[in-house]
Amino acid sequence: MIDTNLPAPPGIEGPGFFATALDNVVGMARKNSLWPLPFATSCCGIEFMATMASHYDLARFGSERPSFSPRQADLLMVMGTIAKKMGPVLRQTYEQMAEPRWVLSVGACASSGGIFDTYSVLQGIDRIIPVDVYVPGCPPRPEQIIEGLLKIQELAQNESTRRRDSEEYKALLESYSIQ
């Protein structure tokens, strides 16, 4: 029999109670229920569709409900080239998301402009929004996209619940001029 239960975080156990740090519990809950916002623009979007389909199922990692409304999403997955015309739209979508939010940049075009070193393509989305994990590839295989999601899960699990109010995070948002 394979045990599919998550390992419990370190804590003190007794009859009817389990004591651990709040951060551990919140981290465990967040990591296993990340709701993605698929911001799919081009070819990487088709690989995302393949990742969501039944062969490489993304839903088994907790991303059962891809939300297209930023207000209800945790993870912004930017997949595909972002042109300069699309930049303000992406920024507005990011600003509408509620904390805690993570950003996964999928593909070479979203990470750095990719093969399109031209006047009309934004050379990487980290020029306008802060990014947590980059997944390189053109397009990345579904396994790589899943690995990117697992790394976001790691970040979500180990993040302190106070991080979003900390000075460092505020300074990061300031550097992008995001209120």
Next chain:
Amino acid sequence: MPFSNEEILKFAQQTIGEENIIEVSEPHGLLTLEVKPEHLIGLVGDLKNHLDFQFTFMTDLCGMHIPEQIGRELGVVYMFHSWASNTLIRLKTFAPIEAPLIPSMTAHFNSANWMERETYDFYGIIFQSHPNLIRILNVDDMDYFPMRKEYPLEDQVRKDKVDEFFGR
């Protein structure tokens, strides 16, 4: 059966006059005529309404910039296809870069609408009597026409790509 290039050339010469056809060539067997902008719409209308030729489908419309041809730098290339007889024909027209005015093909084909907007966006060619000649693919506040040969490909304000390492 496709009509021969001689027949179509003779018809074009009769319609707009032999002296108004600036250049005739047949690259890879496709009849290519260069005409002046003012004769363009009339010739296309006659080719479209001709009972035998029936060039009723416009395959393509694109712009060109040839800086070497002084006085005729910016141009538009049209391709028409007659499905009834499977004949293809290419028309070109050029205008000077100071006043790139070319009549709009939306008079005959609705599919020319966006194709002319794209050509305007890339080259700055003004299509007269176009219903809505504004930029279509680039950002609306761009102040230059990027496909012209004098402008570079890369974005000049990017900081992290050192041109030396990329061989530029």
Next chain:
Amino acid sequence: MEQLIKTGNNLPDVFPTDSEDFANELVTLNLGPTHPATHGVFQNILQMDGERIVSGVSTIGYIHRAFEKIAEHRPFYQITPLTDRLNYCSSPINNMGWHMTVEKLLGVTVPKRAQYIRVIVMELARIADHLICNSILGVDSGAFSGFLYVFQEREKIYEIFEEICGSRLTTNMGRVGGMERDLNDIAIAKLKKFLIEFPAVFKEFEALFNRNRIFMDRVIDVGPISKEMAMDYGFTGPNLRAAGIDYDVRVMNPYSSYEDFQFDIPIGENGDTYDRFMVRNEEVWQSLSIIQQALDKLPEGPYHADAPHYYLPEKDDVYTKMEALIYHFKIIMGEIDAPKGEVYHAVEGGNGELGFYLVSDGGRAPARLHFRRPCFIYYQAYTEMAKGMMLSDAILVLSSLNVIAGELDA
């Protein structure tokens, strides 16, 4: 069972557009660049009277990547990865179309075996493209299971592409003058297995939709387009064939040995969404038949042309023979000039006539390269078609037109 909800052009007798009260009651809806249904990034600003669309404006360019400008700075063999990203659901078709254009310019004849292999990969890509379009049409009308069945089959097509060229989606397949490697035994075995297993799954997919009462009510008479309007707006491909005109580039101007194969062109009657769906389904069956014929009749012979000036020599020859070394150097460093001239070549892409207009002035990179993109040309008609429709029908029409953003903006 009569349709309780009427769709299509059922406008009221008098459309009170003149009255100012009416104009003030219209709502502007932004069907914005971020689509809920992963179609691609294009925007429609719609004026709505309640649920009905009165008029609309399309804005595109949200993924403009300046392909044509990039192409003026790249040698011919480096433009192939660019063409991949035009219609990325069926990239082998774009690749092969580009290679054929360059071969026409250079005057290179491709041997029969390479042409048949090209036909096989192009038809596989066409199947992949139509599978996406139809399953996403199903998802948009609320039926999610078809999407899951069909994407499992797309994984099999991806495996075949991987065996042939190494990559799943953006394939960069083939070279100027033929293919880069021959079909190995594993690829042929996978192809044969695909041809045996796929028809059963596709029949199941069709059984979910073709005679499904709910689906038929949603898509019949939604977004019809007449033959004249389709020709006027530059429609080609399955959308045109659904309107009733049987124009197919593979039949009218055959390329790459398509004249050797026996296949039908499905056409529809009134160009509505149901016709477009059925035409695409039928084209999948025709493509399967073409692949079967090509695999049965695959001739022996070389898989690339004998054109040492343009086709890279074998790597072990480069390391041992002098001429191969020199050719390799000249091709990569761009010492070989292309002939001057202009050429136009069109292939039947997943969405219609995909044309490449190439003007060469003798240099390493083209002087001008223009892509005749079918999506860009027929998408102009969308706001015309959507007038008077309810919003949910307009979404289905948009899905059935199969607008791929990469091809729209280039």
